[in-house]
Structures are given as C-alpha cells and as structure tokens.
Amino acid sequence: MKEKFRVRTDLALEEREEIELEDSELKGVIVEEKKNEQENIRVIKLTITNEHGARLLHKPVGTYLTLEAPEMAESSEEYHREISCVLAEYLKDLIQPYWREDGISILVVGLGNREVTPDALGPNVVNNIAIQRENEVDSQKISISGIVPGVMAQTGMETAVIIKGVVRETKPDVVIAIDALAARNSKRLNTTIQVTDTGIHPGSGVGNHRKAITKESIGTNVIAIGVPTVIDTPTIVYDTLDNLLKALSVSKHFKAMSDTFRKFNDEEKYQLIREIINPEMSDMFVTPKDADETIKRIGYTISEAINIATDVEKEYLM
Amino acid sequence: MKEKFRVRTDLALEEREEIELEDSELKGVIVEEKKNEQENIRVIKLTITNEHGARLLHKPVGTYLTLEAPEMAESSEEYHREISCVLAEYLKDLIQPYWREDGISILVVGLGNREVTPDALGPNVVNNIAIQRENEVDSQKISISGIVPGVMAQTGMETAVIIKGVVRETKPDVVIAIDALAARNSKRLNTTIQVTDTGIHPGSGVGNHRKAITKESIGTNVIAIGVPTVIDTPTIVYDTLDNLLKALSVSKHFKAMSDTFRKFNDEEKYQLIREIINPEMSDMFVTPKDADETIKRIGYTISEAINIATDVEKEYLM
C-alpha cells in the first residue's frame, strides 16, 4: 500500500484497485472482463468467493458487476439506450433465480433524498419505472411495484425498517434497490454502474444508511444498483496528501521528507491525517456543479434497463 | 331532500347539511358549536353516536371536528398562526387517549400524490413536520416520524398496505393521516379542516384510496386531518341542475316543468342524471387555478399545528 491511505469506497472494483497484487495472487476474488459488443461500455465481473476475499476488499461475499461507461454523463440518447440494454442483460441474469413457476413480483426501491441533487438518483429511477400490477406476459404474471422511502432526516425511521415493513406485507420475490454511491476516484463519478447481489451496506452512499439493506435485514432477496455521484470530502484530503508526496519525491528539496514519510507505519499516518482533516468535513460531500442534468439522465437510463429486463420494453431488445 | 340530488362529500358536516331536519330530529348525531376566542375561526363538533346516525350521514361512528376558516386561502401569516393554534388544541385532545405512561410515538402520514397540485397537501405537511427521534420533553419520550407513501399509480401497492407494513415494524401509538378531500360546496374549498378519529374511507379524496385507512386496516389508531381541495366533477353537474330548477321555478314559462320535476322520485332523478353526465368526467376533478400557493400555505399551517400539539413549538402557545 505504501504511500496510499485507505479511504472508504462503495465500489468493489475500486477496493480491488487499491491493492497492489496481481489478480492471481488475490485469493477469494475472481475478476473477469465480460465480452460486450458495444465499444464504449466495459463490463467487469468481480466475484468474492470466500471470507478471505471479503476481508481483502471490505465487501461481503457475492457478485459485483461494474459497467464502465465513460460518456454516461453526456447526453447522447443512443449511447444511453445501449447502456440500458447492456445493464438489462445483466439484470435479467441476476433476477433469473428469483422467478417462481408462474411469475415474479419485484419491488424497486429508490434510496436517497430526492431533495439533494446527487442523492436523488434512486427516487428518479422509481419515478420512471413502469409500475405493473399482475401484468400477464407469456402466461406469467409480472408485478413491478416501487417505493421511495426517504431518508432518516425526513422520516425519523431507519430506511431498512420501512422497506422491511413493506416487504412483509407485499412479499416481493426480489427487491431492486437503487442508491447513489461515494467513489474513491473522481473519474468514476457518474460513469460507473455497480450491480451486486449482496445488498447495500452501512457507510454506503450519500445518506449513510446506518443499517444494511440485505436479505437478512429486509426479509427478501436484494439486488443493488449503485452509481457513484459524490466523493467523500476526506478523499480529497487523502488525494492532496498523495499528490503532495508524489510532487515532493521528485524535488531535491523535499526528497528527505518524502522518504521519512514513507517509513511511517499505518498508525502514524492515521494520526497525521486525523490532525489535518477538519472534523466538519465528514458531514460534507463533493459533487459536480452540473449534477442535476447528469443524475436525471442516468436515472432514466437505469429505469429503462429495469423496464427492459422485466419485458415491458420488448422492442428495445430486437 | 326534495330537489336535492345526493352527491358524495368527504365532509360529515356537508352530509348533515344535506338533510332537511332540525338537529333535535337527527337521532344518533350530535352537533355542537365550540366556543373559540378567535373571531374568524368557527369550530363545529359533530358526533355520530350510533349506527342510525352513521347510516344517516354515510360516515362511521366517531367524532368529526370541522374548523371553518373562511380566509384560509389568503396569505395573512397571523391568521394562519391562529388556525394552527386552534387546530393544535383539538389535536391535543384527540391524541390524549393514546399517550403511554412514558411517552408517545406518532407517525404522520402524508397521503396523496405530490405531483398533482391539489393532492399534494399530505406530502406538503410531512415535509414541514418536525421529525423527532425519542425527544425527551418533561421526562416523557416523544417520537414523531413521517412518511409519504405515494399513490397506487406511482407505487403499484395499496397505500393502506404500505402504512400497515411500516406500522407493524415501528409500532406507533397513533397515526395522523393528512389527505386532500372532495367537497360538495365550492365555498368549502380550502377554507375547511375536518379532523376525525374514524380514519379515512374509500372514495375519499382526490386519489380515491380503494381501501380504508383505519385501525382495522393498518393496525393502530388513526386521526385523520382532511381539507377539501377539489370538487368532484359530477357535483358541478348536480349543482347546475339544482340552479336550473331554481331559476325555472320563478319563471312563468317553466313553472310547470319545474313542478313536474319535483314530483320525480329518487330513481327517476338518478336515471336522468346518469343520462346527462359524461362518463369520462368521473376521472376528473375541479380545482382553483391558484391551488399551488393555497395548498402550500395550508400544508404549512397544518404541520405547525402538529408541531405545536406535540410540544415542539411551545412559544406559540404562550
């Protein structure tokens, strides 16, 4: 890890990138790039197969698909339709195990605060979902319901508890939860979609859900779709330090200092960072100035993917 | 009832006004005007004491408070503060029975569709509620939580089912449900608040909840606060007929016709109305053009009343 400082990220792929080991050396973690016809969309499947991998990446055992669409923040409608189609394919695979013989019932949950621009991704997706009550497709019944539970500052209740209550009464086969995430690297902002079958975990996203949203906590299967829309403020501090050390290491003046620094152990580094970070920064986030348009567009793209994956928008797939 | 035609109203007081009997002749219904210091706010308490009264007024047994504030659609801040205070007093009385020894937990539910102006009253109220997690006041714990469940077109789920799920997990002592109602008389639009301990019943409001929101359906006590913000389209048709008959009855030309008409029995009247009403009208409502400002203001006034009633805004009461 050398001069890198650990900072939280909601993306499994970023966790993997922090580790300076070859793929083959990572026990319990499988990384494979998926073939994909679209030129400008890359899909990486990362599987954490055991507890060793889970500890390495600070994420639970499960599948993590990462779609990298570098121009997703742009407005090309055609490109967004391609993203929807690619995402729909993978969603279909993840939903597959939860079909009953005679149909499926899916609850789409839009996490986050609709009043805070970069946190409004989930609510935006649910707004565009094609709600279906017992729609009959090829003699199978598909139900798609949706809810925007709000955040604790608005409701006074744990989001997981609200969802658990709704799940208990409506018994969906699977919940698809959409959330705005925090990225480690600003290049990933609004260009990456992570889809996972492990749910949503504390510390994720803008709103810092205090409780996990998983099969254990809400009582049904969970597929989580996340897009990094903010960077945590401490990340900026870490990056500044990193860049400073890099800059110093090539300067005669500071070579010695840079070297001393590298010899710090993790505890010493941690202490230093605690001293140089402003405490109020932890309640803030960093976000692009034009987040409003971007978030709306990505929300629409994800809702289309869900509509396609649940067969509502057949024409797209032909 | 003579030349009056029955049309649905969510207001118990309007139902009572439709009946041409003295108060003393109404068995099972008690109507009393409450003393109130504020000049421009009138409070009428209507109690349905038994099934006979319930059948008469087409409303369940229980208490119905009606606040008449003729200038509530106007913007005087002072007047709105008075309405909040008066409403808070009555809310306190209705909440009283649900206190436990060591406190109370209240869930405020904003019914309706936040995207449809006259139906956004409930969501507006919840937006302004002072959410409290175990606030300690005079050694008693008060919790105020809030939720905007959305309408079935948005969620694909019955509103009552969502609330039931949340109630089951969070166990509030009482739910305060706020809803936009349909009035019979356009003079009542945005000038009347009805508070009742009987919950919310099918056919009420803009959104036409199909299931009641009552202690039976959601599993805890319900206080309902409603404000008529729309008139049903058929009402306009009935009113037109009524006005026409009145106009005709004073005209020599039409005296005979008007007389024949009065002799119609209810079945004949019903048949005539069925013929003259456009079927698509039943999915429409009538609302004032400036509903946006009015609904925002009344929403704020009700949320302040709830805040005062739960002791958050003590200074107001001094």
Place this chain on the structure above:
Amino acid sequence: MKEKFRVRTDLALEEREEIELEDSELKGVIVEEKKNEQENIRVIKLTITNEHGARLLHKPVGTYLTLEAPEMAESSEEYHREISCVLAEYLKDLIQPYWREDGISILVVGLGNREVTPDALGPNVVNNIAIQRENEVDSQKISISGIVPGVMAQTGMETAVIIKGVVRETKPDVVIAIDALAARNSKRLNTTIQVTDTGIHPGSGVGNHRKAITKESIGTNVIAIGVPTVIDTPTIVYDTLDNLLKALSVSKHFKAMSDTFRKFNDEEKYQLIREIINPEMSDMFVTPKDADETIKRIGYTISEAINIATDVEKEYLM
C-alpha cells in the same frame, strides 16, 4: 347553432366544429387533412385566410395544424416517438421561413405555472430541450435557448413583457411558445396538439395570459404549440344543459319544455346560463386525476420534436 351555447376553446378546430356548415360554405377558412404514414396520428391543417374566417372562428388569420393522437395520454414509447417525428416535420416547415443565410436562433418559451400540474406542460418542455449555443451543423449556426418566464401570480409581471425584454436583448429569429390550453371537448384532453404561426391570445390556456404573445407584442416571430390539458368549468355547465335538453327532447313529459327552450334567442339563453353558473367556478378548471404522468410524457414528446426539428437528434429521422 340551435341548442348549442358558445363556450371558449383555444382550439381552432373545435371552433370550426361548433359551426354547422359544410367546409365549402365556410368563406375564409380552408380545412384539409394531411396524408401521414402513421396510422394512429391524424393531422388537419386549418387555414384562416381572411378577416371573415377570423370572425367566424374567433381566431386570427394564419395556419393551425392539429395533430390528433388518441393514445397520446398512454405510455407507449414507440407511439410517442412517432408523434415526435410527425410534429417535427411540421415544425420544420413552420420554422423554415425564419432561417437566415448562416443559421437560425430559436428561443423556446415554456409558458404556464410549473407548480400547477396541468399548467406545467411548457416548463416541462423547456426542461428537456437540448440547449445549444451556436452549434455548427453543416456550416450553419444553430442556437437554441430556453426560458420559463413563470405566471403573473409568481412574478408580478406580464409574461409578454418578460419575453419582450429577453427577445430585445437576445434577438432570436423565432420564438417557439408552448402552452397548456383549455378544450371544449373532454375527448381532446391530452390527445391533441395544435401548432400555429399566429401566437398565443388572451383567454388562452390555464393561466389566462392577459396580453397576447405575438410578433406585435414581443418583437419577433412566434410559433405556438398548445395541448389542451384542462376544460373550463363553465364548459361542464353548458354540456350538462345540452345533455339535459337532449334527454328531455325524447321524453313525453318534457317535450314541451324542450321545445320552448329551443325557441329562446341567444340573449335569453345567456341570461339563463348566467343565473345557473356559480361565479366562483370561473376561477377553476377541470382536469384528469392522473394529469401528472400524462403532462410529463407529452412534454417530453414535444421537446423531442423540437430537438429533431432543429437537427439535434438526427438518428430519429433515419
């Protein structure tokens, strides 16, 4: 006109339908149906060629295109794309005369109140417009700007005055103004788009602009796109009367009355209607309960049409 009573409509085609004359008898009005490949979209071009026609239809001299898309309130994405394409073709023709040699500058104006659901059509369209600052297409410079001026209750200023000021500073070649209209017939609600080169006139729409938005009032060419999203409340009253008279005329009991009624002259009819209409009704409108979804969808469809017509979304036309 017989037992019909005149009621205002913003649609030229509805005015024409009120008149019980053959097309050939209407001097100064030409009506022609345009050929169109799409099955479910009908386009009628009505041209008022002189003052006689203008007086007949209570509308200024000019071209009125009416797109009838009976399923426009539904959610089929493919159908909406077809509407966008058809509308784009006609828009292109109407914009054509305003191109300069080296390009065109268009200001899209979203009239109406974004806080009142059926009046939010114009603001919705501007939200989805692809804003372009001097975009170079085939060596021609295209600029698309957009503004949501608000309504007088929000701004305290005449909408026409705000637009005039912006036009004076930015000098667009043409303004495309989008507005929510009032229909005469509930079947036209959210199923009709009127496009005209005559601007927007007093009494139009939900918001009742007091001043016209025309070349004279704002200082540049105006193309107006309107969709009827509300019915005026008096319309309901007139319809009720009409339906009542029809019902009575087939009944023995009332034949005589119905006959007397028909003999009323316009003044007598007007007096009767004044007596039976509630004065407060004139500040209200009638709108479908699910207006929110419909208005959003139609707004998107119109914005796409404008994007296509200005060459931004070329792929659609291939």
Place this chain on the structure above:
Amino acid sequence: MKEKFRVRTDLALEEREEIELEDSELKGVIVEEKKNEQENIRVIKLTITNEHGARLLHKPVGTYLTLEAPEMAESSEEYHREISCVLAEYLKDLIQPYWREDGISILVVGLGNREVTPDALGPNVVNNIAIQRENEVDSQKISISGIVPGVMAQTGMETAVIIKGVVRETKPDVVIAIDALAARNSKRLNTTIQVTDTGIHPGSGVGNHRKAITKESIGTNVIAIGVPTVIDTPTIVYDTLDNLLKALSVSKHFKAMSDTFRKFNDEEKYQLIREIINPEMSDMFVTPKDADETIKRIGYTISEAINIATDVEKEYLM
C-alpha cells in the same frame, strides 16, 4: 500572508481576514461592528472607500454588510424571525436611496439553479416573496416583482442578459439579487449573510456567472444578498496543506521541512499547488449532506426580511 495560500471567496469579510494587518493599517477599508440588540446575531459593516481598498480585498468599492448568525442552519423559528428583522432593517437602509417621491418598484431576482440543492437559495427566496402589483401603502405605490432567470446550462443565455431585458421593459428602481456564494471557511457555510450595494461579480457563487450583475450590466441599481452554501474544492486542498504544515511545524521530524516550505515565495507555492490539485476538481463543490433543509429555511428567512423591508409584514416590526 506567510503559509496562507490565496483562494477565492465571495465574502468581503473573509478577504479582509486573510490579510494580517490591523484595521487601522488598511487604507481604503473601514470595518465597524454594528450595535444590535439580538445576542446571537453579529453585524459587521465593511466599506471599501477607494481603489486601494478594492485592490486589497479584490472587491469593488462599496458597502458590505455581513450578518453572522451562527445558528442559522438550525431550525428555531424564533431565531429565524429575529434574523429576518435584523436583515430587514439593513435592507431598508440600502433601499432608501432608490425611493421615488410617489413610491418604489423593486425586482427580486433569484439567481442560481433550482435543481441543484445548494444553488437553489435564490429561487427559494423568490418563491416566498409577497409579489405586489402597485400596492398602495401610506399613499405610496410599492411594486414587488420577482423572477428566477435560471442558469446558462438551462437557458443558453447569460443571466445578466435576461435580467437586462426584463429591467429594460419593467424599469424597476432597484434589483435585489439573491445568490448562493462560495465560502473560504466551512464555519461560514449557511451561517453568514452578506448584503452589498456593489452587485454580483464574475466567479461568485455556485454557478459561476460569467458576467457581472451590476448597474452597468443590467441598467438599474443592484443590491445583492448572498449566503455561502458551498466551499470550492480547491479550498479543501489549500486547507489540507495549511493543516499539514501546522502539524509538521510542531513535530521534530518535520521541523526542517516546514521551515523550508515557509521560505517558498508565492510563485513556488503556486507551482506546488498546481501540481497537487486534480484539474477536474474545479468543476465540483463541497456542500453539507443536509443542505436541503438548511437552504429552504434560509431562503424563507431572507424572503421574510424582504417582505418586512417592503412593509408587507408590518406586524413583525411592532
């Protein structure tokens, strides 16, 4: 300035604080604290009297009032009413010179993007303003109009150009422009209101208006009200460096390095910072996670101040 690095701030008072000179040494700048009955609200009046002062503080000649209300982000209604009253007093003084003999006409402009939470302050204020068309108070005519011009990404037009057009047509005596600002110090976020008679200058605020909004650019007098709601991302980097140097200066290990660093001249420091800052950061900002509630509340408080200052809410002042 020593180890401080210059970073932009929209607050004149912060500029003054960056300079390590006594007040008496600052030529062309007068700083005075205003007496104020409210305990928890401090008002500092900073006057830049000549070009020397303007160069020192990087701000034009004029008056800058700074209200410091440390608990303004909190929800006490009483405290917010006090802020409104204090702000109203100062606004009245600033408006005073622009009264004509028979009245005044004020245009309130809500700058910023209503879709981006911390930038929505201006639009929120205009939403709550009491619009008045020629209101007669004590035989003087007061007109208050309001507009939300949007940002260039939404309109494709310079904000200053839109305002100039509206001013030209409606000729207000003074424009009150409300904008979200960028602060240097996170402690000032949502706790400070700056009021100035110098207008709004390039580089201010979240939206980075490219053109100034001043008497010269829009054609009438401008009073600007600004609240810092974001911190620029580079600020975080500078702060990190500052804190790092402070931490290093007390450590034996790094004393030497810290000393070398202090000896850097401004050019050397500037070069180092250019190396350690990520270029994409300049399009981002830092904002608190709960910005939605705070911005709504402060917007309401400022609109109340304007309402009081223009005599609409007389009761408050008694």
